[in-house]
Every structure is written in structure tokens, then in C-alpha cells.
Amino acid sequence: EIVLTQSPGTLSLSPGERATLSCRASQSVTGSYLAWYQQKPGQAPRLLIYGASTRATDIPDRFTGSGSGADFTLTISRLEPEDFAVYYCQQYGNSPQTFGQGTRVEIK
């Protein structure tokens, strides 16, 4: 089973700042089949990125996914107030699919 380790655990930033979230896999993720989700309190997760770098429908272009192999990054270019949330990475290239433990982006 591939273990995904997200860092940092918490990111304290101000609106307008750039956020860089890391997702490191315990082994190479087949086909760069990696997704990112955003979850706000009391809500279901929302798909942001799949295939490591493809934005899902209606996702603003301030969200960018990158990486390959075992190292992946989600970058939020300029944080908007609605971006403060928990972010999860998920690999779906190897069975079983697994999620990272999450990175919380909080207002500084």
C-alpha cells in the first residue's frame, strides 16, 4: 500500500499569499494518478486536481498541481478567503487507492 505523507501539517498564511502544499508517496505513483481535494468544515471533499496537474471543472486557475513519480505539489498562487480549508492528496494509480493525512491552510 502506498503511504502518502503531506507537509506541512498546518500552513498559516494571509490572504493574497502563495501556498505550497507537498504530497510525498512511499513509492512512485503509477501514471502520476494523483488527485487533490479541498474540504471545508461540515462539507464533503471537493475535487480540485486530477492526473497530478489537470484542474477539475470550475476550479480557478490559482490552483496548480505539479509533480511526478513520488513527489507532488499543490500551489495556490494567491489565497482567497474561501481557500482556507484542509487539503488532501489521493493516489489512485496503485491498489488500494490511498489518501494523505491532510494539510490545513489557516488564516494567519
Place this chain on the structure above:
Amino acid sequence: EVQLVESGGGLVKPGGSLRLACAASGFTFSSYTMNWVRQAPGKGLEWVSSIGAGGTFIYYADSVKGRFTISRDNAQNSLYLQMNSLRAEDTALYYCARDHFHTVTTGFYNYWGHGALVTVSS
């Protein structure tokens, strides 16, 4: 509009059983792989089970294999999760989630329900 509505959650004693249902609407249910993903209180996401569009392909996480059974009724646009021999560690919010693309299993999900809370406690 795509909608996924879970039901059937509740409080159950260890060793007990519960059946979750997910009512789907707004898309061609029979064309999509469907999934259950759970989230323990204050914790991260854990994939539980998946079932292919025709119900032929079924997968389970090791943590639930042999205890949980996923099924679907394409005529009723419904997904189910039969949970037996429940343990305290099964306590979680159970989400029904739809695969992103139709006719092919992708493994990532662009539509989620609001979840059904399952609490296993004596």
C-alpha cells in the same frame, strides 16, 4: 444537477449491522463506478469500497473485507453498503462518491454526498 443522498446511518453496538443507502439523481447512474469513502471524526479520508457500473467489479479496503458488502441497483439508481460485525474503529461519516468519468473506472471522485454518520459504541 447531480445529487447523492446517503441514508441509514445511526448508533449500533459492536458486532452489530447496519445498511447504508445512497440515492443518486441527475446523471446516468448505470454508467458510473460508485464508491464509499469514510472519515472518522476529526480524521482524514479512507477509501472503503468501489463497485463498477455493471456491478461486476467490486473492491474493498482490507480493513472492511469480509465484513462489508457493496451493491447497487441500477434500476433504482441506488448504491448500498451492508456493514456487518461492526467495530468501534468503523465509527465515521460514510460518503457516497461518484467516479469522475463514465464507462471507465478512474478512482477519483467529482461528486460526493453529504455523508451518513455511523457510530459504533456500546
